[in-house]
Amino acid sequence: MKGTAMLRSSRVRPYAITGGRTIARMPLLLETLVSVPDYDLMVHQMLVAESRDIYALCRSVQSIAEISAALDMPLGVVRVLVSDLADDGRLRIHPTAVHAGVPEHMLLERVLRGLQTIKH
């Protein structure tokens, strides 16, 4: 029974249009790092309040968890605003250690620090 179930795996295409390939962006994990590569005062002044705070903070590299803690902003709001800033080319999402396959001690430490200060 188990053998035949194994053989059947993945017979169904995810969906027909692209044969299952996807360009979906990786989800923003707590440890995902983001930064503003080219800080621009004009952009800063143009942004609405909460996006502006993230834009300013990310002049130095931040994790999603750190942004949430530093700005006392719910995680869902951080994820939406970071995603919007990235789509507009204002902010860069770094490939995470997990996705890049590179474990990184510093990263784990800063995630831990972010988690310890996060508020719900």
Added chain:
Amino acid sequence: MSRKILIVGAGQSGLQLAHGLLQHGYQVTLMSARTADEIRGGRVMSTQAMFDAALQHERDLGLNFWEDEGPHFDGLGFSLAGPDGSLALDWAGRLNAFAQSVDQRVKMAGWLEALEQRGGRVIIHGVTVSDLDRLVNRYDLTIVAAGKGELVQLFGRDPSHSPYAAPQRALSVVYVHGLGPRPERGDLATVNFNLVPGVGELFIMPALTTTGPCDILFFEGIPDGPLDRFTGIRSPEEHLRLTLELMERYVPWEYARAHNVELTDWGGTLAGRYAPVVRNPVGPLPSGGAVLGMADVVVANDPITGQGSNNAAKCAAIYLERILAHGDRPYDQAFMQEVFGHFWDYAQYPTTWTNAMLQPPPPHIVQVLGAAAGHQQIADRFANGFNDPRDFFSWFMDPGKAASYLESVVGAAV
């Protein structure tokens, strides 16, 4: 500048509406608690049998990706267990157009990926009330389509439309490969509705899952009765074993074709229960904003009539139409009430019918189900009511109307 709409929830209604709005030039952000891969590799969520009217809404948006790949069914079989456990009644009605069940793990994962490819913004996050409170002002309209999380608590229960305070059935679902045919059905592929009075119901339907075509065995057990045994079952193998044991005991005519079944995958089982409920469509937020609920967030019926995904598809189509018709006017609370009103104009019928089907069948319904065995046209009308339950209110739901309908059919046949 195009209007910005936030949709929370990546199920049938949320994703269908997101695709519809995107195609009409709206700027759509959809928040899903899980990635497409997590949905695809997770547990089954539903039985999701969809009939023609609901499937048509998917075709209208070009979302019928699996229509050719997945098995169709063209009829509804009905079997009634007699007091001695034998098969007392058995017949099948023919649907005017085929129905289909595509595992939501396949469908929602695919629709989520397609949404992002087509230009929608997808955020992976399990949304909380405090998230919504801070996000709602950034969007012209925020819609909650996540019927299973904490957000449903934003929408108050409407007691006038919620006759039940407690779950009316204990639910158990198993996806299997290797189920044989019901010989009595011949070439007609059917969803089978087995009614065991006082015990519950067993529905069996063909479906498409992550490992290909399969069948779903779905028990609706009366709480604390002999089918209410799935709470605390840990392994999927044990879940299947118990399902087969109960089939052998209560619906042996279905067990006869189940000797070679096997689980589709480790995530192919589901058990649970919930009280059917209708909620207020406007969810107030602490800071004064408001969000609009849709589909099972606001109308959660028992799955006994298989209407959940059909209602979700119809709700998404109605919300899309009303949002488009609203033009540039603000999406205020009056608009939210009005949109839900349009959905409720329809949903009151499946809701009333579904709540009635949870009760022991009254004499006039027993008569109808009996007469259907001898009159194909009655069986067919019953089957097609699952596609549009409003028709049941012209005959099935009312003793007087049922009597005159039966008389017209039986009288004409003499």
